Amino acid sequence: MIDAYITYIRDIRRYSPRTQDIYRDVLDDFARFCDGEVTASLTPSMLRRYEADLMNRGMKPRTVHQHMSVLSGFCRFLMQKGVLKSNPARNVKRPKMEKRLPEYYQERSMDEYFADTDHWAGEDELEILRSYGPVPRDKAAVEIYRHRLRRLMISLLYGTGIRRAELIGLKAGSFDPSRQVLRVHGKGDKMREIPVIPSLCHEICLYLQAVESMRGGASPADGPLLVTEKGRALYPEYVDRAVKTELDGYGITGRKSPHVLRHSVATALLDDGADLNSIKEMLGHASLAATQVYTHNSVDRLKKVYNNAHPRAKNGGSND
Secondary structure, three states: OHHHHHHHHHHOOOOOHHHHHHHHHHHHHHHHHOOOOOHHHOOHHHHHHHHHHHHHOOOOHHHHHHHHHHHHHHHHHHHHOOOOOOOHHHHOOOOOOOOOOOOOOOHHHHHHHHHHOHHHHOHHHHHHHHHOOOOOOOHHHHHHHHHHHHHHHHHHHHHHOOOHHHHHHOEHHHEEOOOOEEEEEOHHHOEEEEEOOHHHHHHHHHHHHHHHHHHOOOOOOOOEOOEOOOOOEOOHHHHHHHHHHHOOOOOOOOOOOHHHHHHHHHHHHHHOOOOHHHHHHHHOOOOHHHHHOHHHHHHHHHHHHHHHHOHHHHOOOOOO
């Protein structure tokens, strides 16, 4: 039944390959815990024992929640198939999770990064790359291309708020320079269009020229928009390494990841007065509740400004 469920979330629910892998790992782990008797072990008491085992392994409450959510979804699937009459996971109390606000980068840090790397996205470096001819193997040419690619990856992640999987899934035909929009294939097999600012449009166009020069021909519309120096499609580890490499320094501390860039643009848009519904559409959230988490960042920042600047807040509200 595990194979049938993974097929279901792949073909019917359209979950991403990464999500499919996570679900498979969780269900395989539960199968090992109950010695392969998966269906018979889906009882409240066994699920409580499994939850306790996860906690004893040192897993964080958030990870335990993820495991139990996967099992709950599996139980719902078995109910649809008539294997289970009810969902036993609903009767299992889950560990308390610490409320975690989304991390984000300061705008001034991102501005510093873009100013410092602007030359990699410009026409001068493109002309240097062209001088090496098609399919350059020279180390200098490869390095120029890598810098241009990594810079564009950051520009797209921060400029549009797309997810890592959505970045990897972009096709050359996803970009419409005449309308200045990017068509993104998001979660749940949903398509959305995101406006692209003129400077980012220009950067994408120059990048496509760099790829054309490197390949000796234009990228096919159904081919990947972003390719490695070897002309291959991006993959998750490549994106993660690129983000960490690019954001090293610039006053950026903490975790350096594509998702924090997504949080950063959402927080910046909210701070600058964008309404939640517009941010929801841009990010491809299924519900407004997922977008509302960013309001906490803004309120927290407002409190700090208030406590530092308001005349009565500075002295604790006393009259002295």
